[in-house]
Amino acid sequence: MDRSEPGIVVVGALGRMGRALQEAALSAGLPVEGLVDRPELSGTPSPVEGVSLALSGSWTEVAAGHRVAIVFSSPENTIEWLRSAKSHRMAIVSGTTGMGEAGEAALREAALHVPVVAAANYSVGVNLLLELVETAARTLGPAEYDAEIVEAHHKHKKDAPSGTALMLAKALAVGRGVELADVAVFGREGLPGPRPAGEIGIHAVRGGSVVGDHWVSFFGEGERIEFHHHAESRRTFAEGAVRAARWVAGRKPGLYTMRNVLGLD
Ligand code: NAD
Numbered sequence: 001m002d003r004s005e006p007g008i009v010v011v012g013a014l015g016r017m018g019r020a021l022q023e024a025a026l027s028a029g030l031p032v033e034g035l036v037d038r039p040e041l042s043g044t045p046s047p048v049e050g051v052s053l054a055l056s057g058s059w060t061e062v063a064a065g066h067r068v069a070i071v072f073s074s075p076e077n078t079i080e081w082l083r084s085a086k087s088h089r090m091a092i093v094s095g096t097t098g099m100g101e102a103g104e105a106a107l108r109e110a111a112l113h114v115p116v117v118a119a120a121n122y123s124v125g126v127n128l129l130l131e132l133v134e135t136a137a138r139t140l141g142p143a144e145y146d147a148e149i150v151e152a153h154h155k156h157k158k159d160a161p162s163g164t165a166l167m168l169a170k171a172l173a174v175g176r177g178v179e180l181a182d183v184a185v186f187g188r189e190g191l192p193g194p195r196p197a198g199e200i201g202i203h204a205v206r207g208g209s210v211v212g213d214h215w216v217s218f219f220g221e222g223e224r225i226e227f228h229h230h231a232e233s234r235r236t237f238a239e240g241a242v243r244a245a246r247w248v249a250g251r252k253p254g255l256y257t258m259r260n261v262l263g264l265d
Helices: 016-028 075-083 100-110 124-139 163-176 235-248 258-262
Strands: 007-011 032-036 067-071 091-094 115-118 146-153 184-186 200-206 212-219 224-231 254-256
Touching (some): 032 067, 067 075, 075 091, 100 115, 124 163, 124 212, 163 212, 235 258
16 A cells, blocks of 8 residues: 555545545545444445445544544534544544534644644635635625625535535625625525625525535626536535545644645635
8 A cells, every 4th residue: 555645534434425535535546444424333334336444433443643534524523523633643624514613613723733624615616716706806895796695505404504605705705804794694584675785695595406506696786797606516525625635644733724735825
């Protein structure tokens, strides 16, 4: 085995992303050396052809030097993994969304001990879109352009709005030099009245098997500028996360983003 390549541990291995991650790691030539999911599923063989491993129930069974844990799991389980970083000492690529303040704190704490990449979206296209939206927001100011974000995902998604929609809203707010919390409006109903200038509207649609769509629109008087990212397959997120795993292995402890991985900084 090529020890210059990190061994990959997939956490949430039986999930939609967990399966896509095993396939992407295999295609990228990174050895899959550990699979973790809920303890009661311990011993279940991987459903992915080419991965002859059984599931483990905890990090203690898979922790080893030169391994990177790619974690796309429940928020609670991901926070547990981040809090154990001091003990397991594996680099972490975290993709779980909807972790809130506790998740942010756990990411920062883990990054004191191991290198951590965190992103609500690992697609190269979305990470480029974040840059484009920030740039557009600098020119398309709140006096002339009303900014709205719409996202659509499959009916099983647990959190709303998506972590990606929140990142896009943050990029928009940064471009406009405002605090997102001061201008964000999550959905509208009743009689909200005329739209105040400067609001950033964020709306979530759920249904069927949609992998992930995001629209960012700037509505002006007489024109409309729209960005649309359409994820056709989970594979695009999985490939980005595997790329992040290869990049983060062996780095200094710290909290990194896909901007760092893609060299956009
Ligand atoms: P899923 O429900 O299909 O899979 C989650 C897996 O985690 C399941 O196999 C489940 O058994 C496991 N799990 C849950 N609790 C656990 C625990 N306590 N211990 C061990 N394993 C546990 O979900 P999914 O569609 O694969 O998405 C997972 C996460 O990844 C979600 O937060 C989703 O929003 C996020 N996601 C992020 C990106 C990105 O690019 N960052 C892309 C897609 C999905």
